[in-house]
Amino acid sequence: METFGVSGAAGFIGSNFTHFAIGKGHKVIAIDSLSYPGFLFNLEPWILKSRILGLKNGKDFSRVNFSIEKRHDRIYKKVFSNKVLCQIPDNKLKGYNITLFENKEDFTREIESFIESNEKLLFIIASITDEELINIILPHVNCFFNFAAETHVDRSILSQEEFIFTDILGTYNILKVLIKYKNVKKFIQISTDEVYGSSIEGSFNESSILNPSSPYAATKASADLLCLAFYKTFNAPAILIRPSNNYGPRQYPEKLIPLSIIKILKGEKVPIYGSGKQKREWIYVDDCVKGIYQVFLRGTAGEIYNIGSGFEIENLEVVQKIGNILGKNEDIYEFVKDRPSHDTRYFLNSSKIKSLGWEPETDFEEGLKLTVDWYIENKDLYIKIMESADFSSFYKLWYQKR
Template sequence: MKVFVTGGAGFIGSQYVRAMLAGEYAGYEDAEITVFDLLTYAGNTANLPIGHERLTFVQGDIRDAQALAAHLPGHDAVVHFAAESHVDRSLVGAAPFMSSNVLGTQQLLDAAVTAEVATFVHVSTDEVYGSIETGSWDENEPLLPNSPYSASKAGSDLCARAAWRTHGLDVRITRCSNNYGPYQNIEKLIPLFITNLLRGETVPLYGDGRNVREWLHVTDHCAAIQLVLTQGSAGEIYNIGSGVEVTNAEITHKLIELCGADASSIRHVADRKGHDLRYSLDLGKITKLGFTPAVDFADGLRSTVDWYRENAAWWSSEAR
């Protein structure tokens, strides 16, 4: 079994690679992995067990048809994590998001069709649905993205679906809630707040902090992706979440407590443009597939703070 993992040096992709190489996924204990990653600011080879006998690392761009033609053939599956993913960056410059997330995904899909890859898992986000005041989205909800980032991911989802319908490529789409855990770039809320607090600095809380997000530990997300790879069906979409919904204000206070700071550390800033109020996923479909989150949110958040506290050398060099 050979698995081609795009964006495998990033936060979520590297967790998936580490877990597979550690033998955590039944039936894939001997799988060979090719990580294909451009190594932008969010990619880091320090996240990977470089030198592992079953790991091949290729620095490459998913928009590069020649590079894909050289490295993709012979793989049984593609797990596609590679994406520009930070909403705030997309608000000041949308073009790189459209280029990487839409055009890059299309180039990868085309290469997978040509290489006759058996299965293609496209990793997406709940943000493509927009915002929901009450209830939860199931997989049949319309796509109503509200940021350039989420619009680019919605576009990539549609490209993936088209490859299934047009070319018969076995594409499976996952849409996950917010992730947290070790090795996440410190531009994102939880690691940004943790590292600021550990430095004795303030944390920037958007608006009144009422925005609600559903949080899932990265290890659970990757386990669900593997479940979709092995047990999912072609052309299907699977929401992945935890059912744990927390306001930004609540998570800020939890992190302040865990980092030994106090409420004076909060710095209220102007709200983000087009800031979605609430995300919530209906998990019935992935649950029927056999998924149950294993990491308790309180325990996972505590261990995440501990990891950043113990690995300052990893994040102190990260772009702020």
């Protein structure tokens, strides 16, 4: 059975994919920098019996030397004269046993020992921009899935650097290392429908032009072009997947569906951009994950595959449906200033992936009910996230001060 490298494994789709892959019998080397939407608990129960590692010293893009330190329960990544570049808050690490390695040899031995063991998951706290680390990991995997990205359109309007760093340079870093190793048979890059921009009618197929509206979508489109160029120039086994809007368990509550559920559960109003008439094609995350797996099984290098459910609905209607499930119909939303260059509609033609033998299985009503039930069950956790410093400062900056 193949060993998978999965980056962004502590985020929404990456964690759901990791659960699925382990269920299918694969071993997974998970990589995640644990930035604000990434949580180790998304990988429970597996993570509770897994090794969690970090490499203390590495290089981002062969340019920047950095070090990772653990003090108390926090992990700090430092560059240039000890300037703290990122900090993982202690509440993300509490209760987990993390080992940081000083030298590459010991770290590599730990990975080799995982490969020889019966363990299913190895978790590495690291950025995909870390060249040393990607160099150590790639020789041990047969297929690499890159879910790691900065993903929130609204945040990409406030600040772009993180998006350029992770979404473009991070992908480039993996590609650069990938072409050195012949053992990686497929590199599956998770792109997005947003690279096509907006369309009032019709659907986008894989040959539609790239016309991104937001900085987020532009960085994803840039990464797509790099993957295709690396395929053509260096024969990198890159495959692009462009899913439509996903929903389901384990999504960070800044995105429409979990935001609406938690806001309504808290008795607060859901902010709706503009008229709320924007349409999205929603796919239940399990269906998307199965599509990604099907591309691993049957997809061809150099190809692009859209993954959509074929079901589209206006944003306002989504919120009303959530209200209905929760038995609340009055005063559950308020209209707020629209975001700049807000796409009106995305819709995908997904016939290409269907020709590989994949079909969506979950209809929207059923998937939404499963999702609402999951957030009810984990309500306290998500209220805590919403009350965290990261979430509240973003929310204030975006919804109240804009």
